[in-house]
Amino acid sequence: MIEVGPAAFMGLAAVLFTLGLYGAVARKSAVMVLMSLELMAVSVNLNVVALSRFVTPTEMTGQVFAIFTMVVSAAEIGLGLALVLAIYRQTRSIELTTMDSLKG
Amino acid sequence: MAYVALIPLLPALAFAVLAPLSRAVRNRMRWVGVAGVAGSLALSFAAFAAVWPGGDEGEATYRASASIASVGGVDLALGILLDPVSAVMLIVITVVAVCVQVYSLDYMRHEERIGWYYAVLSLFTAAMLALVLADNFLMLYMSWEVMGLCSYLLIGFWHEREEPRKASQKAFLTTRVGDVGFAIGLAVMYATTGSFAFDVVLGSAAGWAPGVATAVALLLLFGAMGKSAQVPLHVWLPDAMAGPTPASALIHAATMVAAGVYLVARALPIFEASGIALTVTMVIGATTALVGGLLALVQFDLKKVLAYSTISQLGYMFVAIGAGGAVAGMFHLVTHAFFKSLLFLGAGVIIHALHTQDMREMGGLGRRMPWTAATFGAGALALAGIAPFSGFWSKDEILYAVWKGHHYVVFALALAAAFVTAFYVARLWFRVFMGAPRTLAAFAGHADTDHGDEDHGGHDGGHDESAADRRGETRWPMVLLGVITAGIGFSAPFFSEFLGHAGHWPDPMIASVSMGVALAGLGAGWWVYGRRAGAVDTEAIKARFRPAYSALDAKIYFDAAYERLAIRPFIRVTESLAVFDRIVVDGVVNGAAVLWRTATDLSWGFDRRVIDGVVNGTARLSRSAGVALRRLQSGRVQTYQRYVLGALVLLMLLIVVKGA
């Protein structure tokens, strides 16, 4: 049986995070960007839980952290989607490239 | 003796009361200024009495000090030092100040801002009194600068007109050129001794390295030259005559301009430690005395004649100190303060009466204004150096000191200056008071009507074109000063003893030479201007000495030289620096922004928008760089996201590399 150490989890998390990062930067649809952000948040969670399991299993700090991260990202996604809807109502578009009213 | 501190504080308090008031209230409260100075006068006499009979040089009757800061273990203080020198100065300042303030009550009464005038005059008096009471150079310097401010404010009193405005600025800046030297001198002094106190600095001066002593002395002298209008920093004083005449009498004749002399006299041990500095002082003084006198010869503006004469007389005082006759210099300071302020007050009456300062439009005033003529005459004779008027005594002492010091060239220069002085005094006297009236105003005198009130600089309201004496507040100060001018000379030997030097009556030889030269000057003046109208064709003389005359007429090119060599180049430099700043220094910044923008475009993406951005960005390099800075702010979330992530990547790279 193959032994799987923390490096594997970290590597997986890194790959997921990188994919999310690319999506957040590259996609123009606000919903897609939000999804990518979720992906990044989840990969962080994975990392934290894995490290906690390997390094400090009894204290479960990582799990507690992950719960809080979940709370925050849930809140964020709720607000983010609400924003997207609000913007959609105004501009009939969820393309990020059209949102540049802050342009200098 | 704590009341000594009140001497400068009373006028300062008057200023503090007057300054914040509204204009109308301030105008009504001008008596506060007079009261403050009068109080100072009374206290000064008390202080003088306490110092009497003086005699011990350097012995202070009273001292007190209050620390205003402690820096690195050194106390910087405002302190009072009452000794014979300061006691004498107190009397001179307060007497002249009271005279001027009383005189101004009438003279300035129709001015819209008379309250402000009184406030500034009070502040000035306070600063001057603080200066002579100071027990350290720092306080002296501070009062020195405050006086400069007051001088600025009073010269520019009628700032609606171009001339006073420019003159005030010129005065402030020119004296400040000197002050830069003064300030550096203070820094050197402090670096050497770790103190500003007279006791410490002057007491140790003899032991300084000669180079240091010379440096400090020359720097202080430079400051004194600015304030006391010595060549080549004299150019501001004639222009300063654009201010109200009583203010000129107090500030630009009697007190402030003499502060430089006072400074050099106070710092004498440093000058003595240097030696060379004394010689420099003397040479500058002698040059100034002669140049000032010569320039006074060609002026037609009554006040400017007096201004150049002041410059010349201040030069005399510097000669005295440089020649080792500090007491003579101080005595001349005292006598000059009285007779020159008297002359200015007289000039004020004339100017008010005739509404002109041009001597060519005057004449025959002697009969119309007997009081003015009499007091002015006393001052003029004192200035010319005719016994028994005060100027004779002090000038004699100076000549004596120069002769005793074997400075024969300077002696000759001083005599020449004395001759010129007497000559322009005669010119002034005969043009103004003798001969026939040359204008309607000078003609029409009816002594009993109410008098014209507007000064030349004021407004052309309905005034009464009459040439006559004034009464009351205007007249009595002049009479008082006239009496002092006539009598104070006899105190010469006692003055020396009061200051702790051996007193003596005039040396017959020197006295007769000086009298002779003065009389010769007066005689020559009479020959040219006085005998009868047109006896000597001044135009012919001018034509004869055309080059010399035109040089004098152009103020020996000092102003022109400054204008051409300093001011215009300075303005050109500042303007080109401003352009440099905008285009080069700022251009680098904006250029960096453009480059950065281009670089980010290049590395962060080749999608259509960005490629366009690169092209546009490159094109913009030649256009306004500001646009590029703005372009950094695209307003799009993801652009910012990229910046942030880029920075994050860099930061991580740093940590990883550092960790490895």
Added chain:
Amino acid sequence: MLPLLTMIVFLPLLGAVVTALLPKSRPDLPRQVALGVTLADLALVAILVARFDVSGGFQFMERASWVPEAGIQYLMAVDGISLPLLFLSALLMPIAVIASWKIDDRPAFYFAMLQLLAVGMNGVFVALDFVLFYVFWELVLVPMYFMIALWGGPRREYAAIKFFLYTLFGSVFMLVGILALYLHPAGGTFDMIALADSGLPAGFQWWVFAAFFLGFAVKVPVFPFHTWLPDAHVEAPTAGSVLLAGILLKMGTYGFVRVSLPILPEASASWAPFVALLGVISIVYGAAVAFAQTDLKKLVAYSSVSHMGFVMLGIAAGTAEGLNGAVAIMFAHGVITGMLFLLVGMVYERTRTRTIAEVSGLSKQAPVAAGMLAFASFASLGLPGLAGFPGEFLSLVGAWRSELIAPGYVIVAAIGVLLAAAYMLWMVQRVVLGTQSGTVEGITDLTRVEIAILVPLVVITIGMGVYWSSLLRYVDPAVGALLASMGAM
């Protein structure tokens, strides 16, 4: 005892949050809340000053672990150098609020930003942990950016971005310096007090100084890093200009005194001639360029460059006089330039122009405004008896006394004093004096409120100018302690 410093720093944060949440239907509420909060903050600082022990070194220290894994602490304290600046910041805040009374565009946001700015400014002056320091340092940028970008003049976006990026650029180098100190084996902490006696090797110090220098020099700003300043000043609203000149510039020089000197003493000594050179260039260059300006605000902005040059000279001197002088100028410049910007703003409000050539003869129409402007100008040009003088004089004297600085620098700097007189008088002559221009006709004089916010500054200007100890009694012992810790370099 109460955590006084925490209260002082974070009270405006509370105020900012409350202000931001105020209902839109009451546009007059934000400014009232802001005024109340800033006045309360001033009162707290006043208590602090009253309880301050002049010879007590760092006081009111609050130390708590923040991120123990990285050795980051919540560490705050004041000493005689930071106290005046903290006071200045607390003093200028209510004045800035009142000066912004007429802001009616998004007032809640504006006043929230203003108070957020106060958090950053106060925090920078009390933080003694580098991470905390850096956080506050950067925190200042954001509200100031918005104040310029949203409530500024016609070229506000350009000025705001330039300000933001330029100072950010500088502070990145500062961050590098902080990290270098942390990562170096001899350092290894973010605690400024501990770092001060960590004995870093001189060669390492040299590089760290260079990093910090860039960070601070941009903020000061020293020639040639100054070009963001005139743009930011010209475009910023009055309150922004006041705080920018009054406090933000001081953060740079404060950094030199608080960070570079005690932590990097050897490097400070070897860099001193260079710092002094840039200081002297700033003095003369700033003055000369100020002389050529046509815009009142730009003139004052360049005069700031010139004055901050004196601070740099005093700091480079590394003598008691020089450092006392440097802190004195920091304080005095905050008061005086604050006054100047307020007045320029008030004049602008009435005449709608800041072009010097278009405003003249103010004294006839608005004597109080004219008098105040002339007063502030004279204070600015260093007239003895007013606050500008002690600092300039002491920094000159201190620089002359220093072995690190050539006398030639001091002479050139002294000429800068003359130039200051030249451009200030030039401005007074045109704006205050003379005959009235059309723009001035019919304008009203200062209102009571406007006079009321200027009067405290006037009083401080005179008080400090006459009795230097009112400020220096706090500064001098701290400077003495600082010099002692630097080992009398």
Added chain:
Amino acid sequence: MTETVNGVVFAILAFASIGGAIGMLTTRNVMHAAFWLLEVMVAIGGLFLLLSAEYLAVVHVLVYAGAVSVMMLFVIMLSLRRREDAVRPVDVSIGGAVLAILFGSIVYIAIAQYGDRVAEMPAEAPDTAALGELLFTRWALPFEVASLVLLVAVVGAVWWSREVDR
């Protein structure tokens, strides 16, 4: 005996999650992307189970796979006027790719350097009860704050998504 993670199971789940992520990023249909995300979430829930974080696994699936994904779908449907709007070209950003690759490689270096410090998995793994214990004792205050955050988020979401009369 030390516990181990089953390599095969891990490999399957890792493949599933990475594949799902790639699928999410490459599909042209937003709806499909949402379903891909759902798939990733489920896979990661499985990974949590592998790490003996049972409670977390359940909550994770509930929140992400349940709530969040459904919400995504709702928003997508609400913001689509026609069915065809869901299909849109996949945006490619070379800049973004460069950035992501840079980031990934740096992280890779870091993991390569430090990743193997702990190879063994400790045997002990407290159960859900222990987590609950910890959550309500040591982490009680943050827990309460978290609930506050959620409350604020709910209020904010309602505020923003309300119909505004224009």
